[in-house]
Amino acid sequence: MKIYVPMDSAATALGADEVAEVLAREIAARGIDAQIIRNGTRGMIWLEPLVEIDRGDGRIGYGPVTPADVPAILDGSAESLGRVEEIPFFANQTRLTFARCGVIDPLDLDDYAAHGGLAGLTRAIAMSSAEIVQEVADSGLRGRGGAGFPTGIKWKTVAEAAADQKYIVCNADEGDSGTFADRMIMEGDPFTLIEGMAIAGLGVGATRGYVYLRSEYPDAIRVMRAAVKIARQRGMLGADVLGSGRAFDMEIRQGAGAYVCGEETSLLNSLEGKRGVVRAKPPLPALEGFLGKPTVVNNVISLATVPVIFEKGAKHYADFGLGRSRGTVTLQIAGNVKHGGLYETAFGLTLGEVVNGIGGGTATGRPVKAVQVGGPLGAYMPVSKFDTPVGYEEFDKNGGLIGHAGLVVFDDSADMLQMARFAMEFCAVESCGKCTPCRIGAVRGVETIDRIAAGDPGAADLLTDLCETMKDGSLCALGGFTPFPVMSALTQFPDDFACQKEAAE
Amino acid sequence: MLDRAQAPSTEEIREVVMPLAGLEGPLLPMLHALQDTYGLIPEGAVPVLADLLNLGRAEVHGVISFYHDFRDHPTGRHVLKICRAEACQSMGGNALAAATLKKLGVDWHGTTADGAVTVEPIYCLGLCACAPAAMLDGRVVGRLDEDRMGKLLAEVRA
Ligand SMILES: Cc1cc2nc3c(=O)[nH]c(=O)nc-3n(C[C@H](O)[C@H](O)[C@H](O)COP(=O)(O)O)c2cc1C
Ligand code: SF4
Numbered sequence: 001m002k003i004y005v006p007m008d009s010a011a012t013a014l015g016a017d018e019v020a021e022v023l024a025r026e027i028a029a030r031g032i033d034a035q036i037i038r039n040g041t042r043g044m045i046w047l048e049p050l051v052e053i054d055r056g057d058g059r060i061g062y063g064p065v066t067p068a069d070v071p072a073i074l075d076g077s078a079e080s081l082g083r084v085e086e087i088p089f090f091a092n093q094t095r096l097t098f099a100r101c102g103v104i105d106p107l108d109l110d111d112y113a114a115h116g117g118l119a120g121l122t123r124a125i126a127m128s129s130a131e132i133v134q135e136v137a138d139s140g141l142r143g144r145g146g147a148g149f150p151t152g153i154k155w156k157t158v159a160e161a162a163a164d165q166k167y168i169v170c171n172a173d174e175g176d177s178g179t180f181a182d183r184m185i186m187e188g189d190p191f192t193l194i195e196g197m198a199i200a201g202l203g204v205g206a207t208r209g210y211v212y213l214r215s216e217y218p219d220a221i222r223v224m225r226a227a228v229k230i231a232r233q234r235g236m237l238g239a240d241v242l243g244s245g246r247a248f249d250m251e252i253r254q255g256a257g258a259y260v261c262g263e264e265t266s267l268l269n270s271l272e273g274k275r276g277v278v279r280a281k282p283p284l285p286a287l288e289g290f291l292g293k294p295t296v297v298n299n300v301i302s303l304a305t306v307p308v309i310f311e312k313g314a315k316h317y318a319d320f321g322l323g324r325s326r327g328t329v330t331l332q333i334a335g336n337v338k339h340g341g342l343y344e345t346a347f348g349l350t351l352g353e354v355v356n357g358i359g360g361g362t363a364t365g366r367p368v369k370a371v372q373v374g375g376p377l378g379a380y381m382p383v384s385k386f387d388t389p390v391g392y393e394e395f396d397k398n399g400g401l402i403g404h405a406g407l408v409v410f411d412d413s414a415d416m417l418q419m420a421r422f423a424m425e426f427c428a429v430e431s432c433g434k435c436t437p438c439r440i441g442a443v444r445g446v447e448t449i450d451r452i453a454a455g456d457p458g459a460a461d462l463l464t465d466l467c468e469t470m471k472d473g474s475l476c477a478l479g480g481f482t483p484f485p486v487m488s489a490l491t492q493f494p495d496d497f498a499c500q501k502e503a504a505e
Numbered sequence: 506m507l508d509r510a511q512a513p514s515t516e517e518i519r520e521v522v523m524p525l526a527g528l529e530g531p532l533l534p535m536l537h538a539l540q541d542t543y544g545l546i547p548e549g550a551v552p553v554l555a556d557l558l559n560l561g562r563a564e565v566h567g568v569i570s571f572y573h574d575f576r577d578h579p580t581g582r583h584v585l586k587i588c589r590a591e592a593c594q595s596m597g598g599n600a601l602a603a604a605t606l607k608k609l610g611v612d613w614h615g616t617t618a619d620g621a622v623t624v625e626p627i628y629c630l631g632l633c634a635c636a637p638a639a640m641l642d643g644r645v646v647g648r649l650d651e652d653r654m655g656k657l658l659a660e661v662r663a
């Protein structure tokens with residue numbers, strides 16, 4: 001008998017470690033021949049801790065499990081969720097990037113290989129650098145870290161740059177609220193990221209890689225470090241990657257709690273040991289990146305999607321999607337939502353289908369008021385925009401952005417003036433300080449919103465002007481995009497800004 | 506931590522950071538190593554690092570002060586980081602944070618009078634589908650309410 005208990009931090013945050021402990025004790029006490037495997041999460045966070053039992057005929061799920069439920073589960077008398085693969089939330093997904101996450105033991109390289117792992121890298125080793133880059137271009141993969149830039153074009157630039165040293169840098173700073181896909185894959189299937197980085201290295205001629213991983217994720221740091229060590233011991237990394245005669249090795253670096261270090265040039269400065277101040281572009285990091293050398297900077301999900309593209313072929317991946325948004329999007333459904341978690345699917349569902357259909361509406365059971373898509377720099381989408389399809393261009397047309405594909409749902413108790421204020425406050429706290437409209441503007445923004453709240457009739461226009469200035473005068477998207485949540489709150493939910501005075505009286 | 510933070514010598518500081526000197530971009534790993542060892546960045550570290558990495562002291566200072574993680578003062582025996590970001594707010598995170606601070610009689614970044622807990626804000630722990638969330642000394646907790654928070658705090662103040 002095999003028993004799976006996730007070690008993903010969302011599961012442990014809900015008590016998975018305690019459940020695993022009691023399970024181990026009960027198994028020993030009863031003399032049952034069972035093995036406990038700490039897997040990643042399947043992504044159905046509302047069911048965590050989700051315990052799966054395989055008695056030889058498929059994995060039967062129980063969840064959310066408390067320590068008190070353990071005896072009944074082992075007796076076979078507890079009510080089950082049935083086969084985990086058949087739970088609609090899971091069954092209806094197209095799992096490409098996350099195919100193994102929650103299925104395997106994250107640190108078992110043999111288990112990884114038995115589930116399609118290393119097939120992509122093996123295929124890439126037999127290809128030329130130009131063919132590797134072309135394969136990524138043909139897949140239509142666009143950066144999943146926010147900007148949606150075509151990954152193939154980025155790799156081509158680095159591949160064609162001449163230099164004695166090039167780098168692959170993985171952006172694992174995942175600072176956006178509502179996002180956890182990077183964390184989930186690093187904790188649940190770390191070899192996928194390592195394999196993707198190795199393929200990138202072969203493709204562009206880089207022999208060294210770094211993962212810049214935020215310090216807020218101690219569990220992910222631990223798993224990634226362990227995985228890199230195993231990959232090195234087993235010859236997946238090192239001087240002779242899988243016997244190819246070519247070198248690639250990598251290190252995990254810990255961030256230090258600055259949101260702006262998710263911006264790629266700030267990240268590079270931080271990696272070099274400097275203040276995480278944003279660099280002006282050009283030069284592009286692809287030409288002058290880490291230590292001035294040509295560098296691929298890609299998000300975790302972008303890189304972790306590369307192995308499956310090589311395993312199944314670019315066309316297989318590109319056949320999913322909508323318009324210029326090819327492949328799958330790893331939606332992270334979060335906040336005040338009934339069925340929160342990770343949902344990987346082809347681009348093209350509407351926002352409403354995601355929030356109400358897949359997410360099941362709010363956790364509180366109250367009406368949905370707004371959904372912030374794309375993190376703290378993303379717009380608040382009102383219910384009237386729920387027919388917007390999930391696609392880069394489609395969201396852009398509707399005044400929103402997909403960003404890292406995190407969705408934070410709010411019910412009707414949300415005060416959108418307060419959310420706008422928070423957006424400005426966050427920008428002020430996290431600004432790197434390089435441009436005045438961001439550094440000072442955000443502070444003024446908080447004050448101006450407080451004036452609106454106090455009933456100052458001219459303050460809303462002032463806020464609009466200020467947002468224009470921030471948009472035009474900021475070097476990066478922290479100052480440049482903070483106006484999105486602020487202005488969407490102001491224009492889509494005017495009542496929250498108009499009634500403040502009366503409400504206060 | 507307080508005791509260990511009593512001004513380590515230049516030698517001790519060098520011992521902590523020297524193994525990292527061969528890295529590309531060694532400053533952040535060195536600062537993390539120092540903070541892991543002493544619970545803060547000791548005052549005496551700045552000249553050592555400046556000397557070792559051929560940087561100005563002001564430059565090293567500038568790096569330390571840029572990042573929220575690095576501190577020059579000790580914390581309480583435990584550090585409670587409460588998420589203040591949007592997903593946690595959507596699930597009542599603000600009220601929970603306010604109640605917790607009030608109960609402990611501190612403001613953000615403050616340490617309780619008994620030296621047991623320092624409370625710090627954090628912006629997202631990647632637990633946004635089980636909000637509100639917090640982290641106590643590196644241990645994550647999700648779907649918090651005042652009751653569960655009370656139990657957590659009782660553990661560390663006992
Ligand atoms: C303020 C700010 C924060 C960002 N944070 C992240 C982040 O946490 N993770 C990420 O992958 N990209 C982040 N980005 C986007 C990166 O600058 C960059 O576009 C990305 O790493 C490129 O990788 P991709 O092409 O694979 O998406 C951020 C950008 C800005 C302006
Ligand atoms: S917009 Fe803000 S965070 Fe971005 S470079 Fe300017 S000051 Fe720095």
Ligand code: FES
Nearest residue numbers: 588593630632633
């Ligand atoms: S917003 Fe609190 S954990 Fe993500």
